[in-house]
Amino acid sequence: MSPTQLRIQGVSRTFAGARGKPPTQALLPVDFEVRENDFVTILGPSGCGKSTLLRIVAGLDFPTTGQVLLDGAPVTGPGADRGFVFQSYTLFPWLTVEQNIRFGPRERGLPETEQKERSDFFIAKVGLRGFEHHYPKQLSGGMQQRTAIARALANDPKILLLDEPFGALDNQTRVLMQELLLGIWEQARKTVLFVTHDIDEAIFMANRVAVFSARPGRIKSEIAVPFEHPRHYTLKTTPEFMAIKARLTEEIRAEAMAADAH
Amino acid sequence: MRPLEPVSPSARAVLGIGFFVLFVAVWAFFTLGGFVSPTFLASPVTMLEEGIRLFTEFGFAKDVGMTVWRVVGGFVLAAVIGVPMGIAMGAWKPVEAFLEPFVSFCRYLPASAFIPLLILWAGIGEMQKILVIFIGSFFQIVLMVAVTVGGARKDLVEAAYTLGATGRGIVRRVLIPGAAPQIAETLRLVLGWAWTYIIVAELIGASSGIGHMIVDSQALLNTGQIIFGIIIIGLIGLVSDFAFKALNRRLFAWATL
Numbered sequence: 001m002s003p004t005q006l007r008i009q010g011v012s013r014t015f016a017g018a019r020g021k022p023p024t025q026a027l028l029p030v031d032f033e034v035r036e037n038d039f040v041t042i043l044g045p046s047g048c049g050k051s052t053l054l055r056i057v058a059g060l061d062f063p064t065t066g067q068v069l070l071d072g073a074p075v076t077g078p079g080a081d082r083g084f085v086f087q088s089y090t091l092f093p094w095l096t097v098e099q100n101i102r103f104g105p106r107e108r109g110l111p112e113t114e115q116k117e118r119s120d121f122f123i124a125k126v127g128l129r130g131f132e133h134h135y136p137k138q139l140s141g142g143m144q145q146r147t148a149i150a151r152a153l154a155n156d157p158k159i160l161l162l163d164e165p166f167g168a169l170d171n172q173t174r175v176l177m178q179e180l181l182l183g184i185w186e187q188a189r190k191t192v193l194f195v196t197h198d199i200d201e202a203i204f205m206a207n208r209v210a211v212f213s214a215r216p217g218r219i220k221s222e223i224a225v226p227f228e229h230p231r232h233y234t235l236k237t238t239p240e241f242m243a244i245k246a247r248l249t250e251e252i253r254a255e256a257m258a259a260d261a262h
Numbered sequence: 263m264r265p266l267e268p269v270s271p272s273a274r275a276v277l278g279i280g281f282f283v284l285f286v287a288v289w290a291f292f293t294l295g296g297f298v299s300p301t302f303l304a305s306p307v308t309m310l311e312e313g314i315r316l317f318t319e320f321g322f323a324k325d326v327g328m329t330v331w332r333v334v335g336g337f338v339l340a341a342v343i344g345v346p347m348g349i350a351m352g353a354w355k356p357v358e359a360f361l362e363p364f365v366s367f368c369r370y371l372p373a374s375a376f377i378p379l380l381i382l383w384a385g386i387g388e389m390q391k392i393l394v395i396f397i398g399s400f401f402q403i404v405l406m407v408a409v410t411v412g413g414a415r416k417d418l419v420e421a422a423y424t425l426g427a428t429g430r431g432i433v434r435r436v437l438i439p440g441a442a443p444q445i446a447e448t449l450r451l452v453l454g455w456a457w458t459y460i461i462v463a464e465l466i467g468a469s470s471g472i473g474h475m476i477v478d479s480q481a482l483l484n485t486g487q488i489i490f491g492i493i494i495i496g497l498i499g500l501v502s503d504f505a506f507k508a509l510n511r512r513l514f515a516w517a518t519l
Contacts, residue, residue: 058424059423059424060420060423060424077423078420078423078424079424079426080424080425080426082424083424083425084420084421084424086417086420086421088417090417090418090420090421092418092421092422092436092439092440093440093516093517094439094440094442094514094516094517095439103422103425103427103435104425104426107422107425107426107427107428107431107435108426135516135519137516137519138519151425152424152425155425155426
């Protein structure tokens with residue numbers, strides 16, 4: 001077993017109430033660990049606080065209690081050691097695909113040749129050869145998110161955090177993107193923490209699925225996904241996959257109904 | 263005609279020029295038809311003749327040059343100081359809290375009201391004219407740039423942080439390039455306003471410039487020259503506006519994709 005890379009210890013988050021309203025508890029204290037080179041998905045109904053947890057890991061938000069440790073060091077703010085891919089399109093619209101991917105390496109002062117090397121490598125990896133000099137607005141949603149993944153990976157982060165990165169894409173593109181990301185992981189084995197509300201997506205890519213409860217969020221259960229890598233898309237129609245899917249469907253349904261009742 | 267339905271480029275040109283033609287036609291009808299006394303309003307023909315005389319006999323080109331120089335001088339000075347200040351206010355909230363109330367207050371002070379004071383301080387030389395433009399443009403630029411920079415997309419700032427950008431990197435490589443097209447647009451707008459101040463500045467205590475010519479012509483009841491002067495200002499404004507727009511489109515091609 002590889003060592004634990006990310007340790008989430010008693011992390012909770014309460015948002016202050018606006019104008020005298022009572023404060024909202026988004027997250028109950030969460031304890032969670034991710035091992036090095038693992039691919040873990042967090043599955044939960046929308047508004048359950050799973051994105052809040054991911055943002056806390058990224059250092060974009062701060063826990064009310066508890067702490068996040070990356071390789072034993074507490075997270076105090078955002079940093080290049082945790083790559084982040086957002087659900088919304090966050091490429092810099094004034095930079096080309098290549099310049100976007102080089103943003104991180106350039107910001108950290110890597111030499112020009114190495115910036116170029118890295119961007120070329122990841123452009124090829126996400127299949128964007130020939131689009132290096134396109135601006136984000138000239139790309140489809142799927143291509144923009146592929147660029148965003150390449151941009152995050154070009155920094156060589158310790159862990160890649162993805163917050164429903166394919167949520168805005170149509171179903172076909174979404175499936176292809178899952179295969180692309182999984183393919184990259186199978187080659188590089190970079191630690192991945194992936195947030196989604198899509199059950200198929202959660203099972204197909206992950207070695208472990210953590211199910212989130214409705215707000216206030218907490219981790220309700222964890223399920224190991226035992227399928228071998230590399231995985232093929234036909235996996236999704238096997239009885240074993242279906243069995244896990246059936247189980248997760250029940251769990252998520254209960255939470256979605258609880259969330260709806262609020 | 264349906265709401266928001268686009269119009270073809272040729273139709274747009276025909277319609278745009280059409281109104282100018284209509285305007286001149288109505289003007290010609292009332293003046294040449296004898297409905298208005300020439301003392302109060304010259305006809306288009308007289309106006310053109312006076313215009314030619316201005317250039318050939320009275321050295322009007324020098325006046326135009328002086329006016330352009332004053333506007334550009336005051337405007338560039340205001341932009342060079344105002345844009346960085348606006349960026350600082352937009353990026354760093356304590357700076358904004360410190361300066362914003364004062365700048366907002368100054369913005370409502372009419373530049374023309376400062377002319378008597380400026381004459382007292384700077385005499386009736388070039389410095390006074392340039393300062394009028396500066397006061398009229400500077401506070402507008404600062405505030406509008408601050409609002410633009412402060413309204414940067416938060417998700418892009420967060421993305422830059424997760425890519426390892428520092429506070430300085432955020433300002434240099436996210437806030438400024440993201441706001442640049444809007445800042446250029448602000449400058450284009452303010453340059454248009456600067457033209458309105460310069461004429462007022464030249465109406466009082468000037469010995470050259472388009473405004474000065476207009477005051478002189480008023481004393482001589484030469485409405486043809488006054489109207490010609492006004493039209494020249496309009497033309498210069500139109501040309502500089504087109505040039506500015508074209509430059510912005512070239513510099514910030516990504517913003518119009």
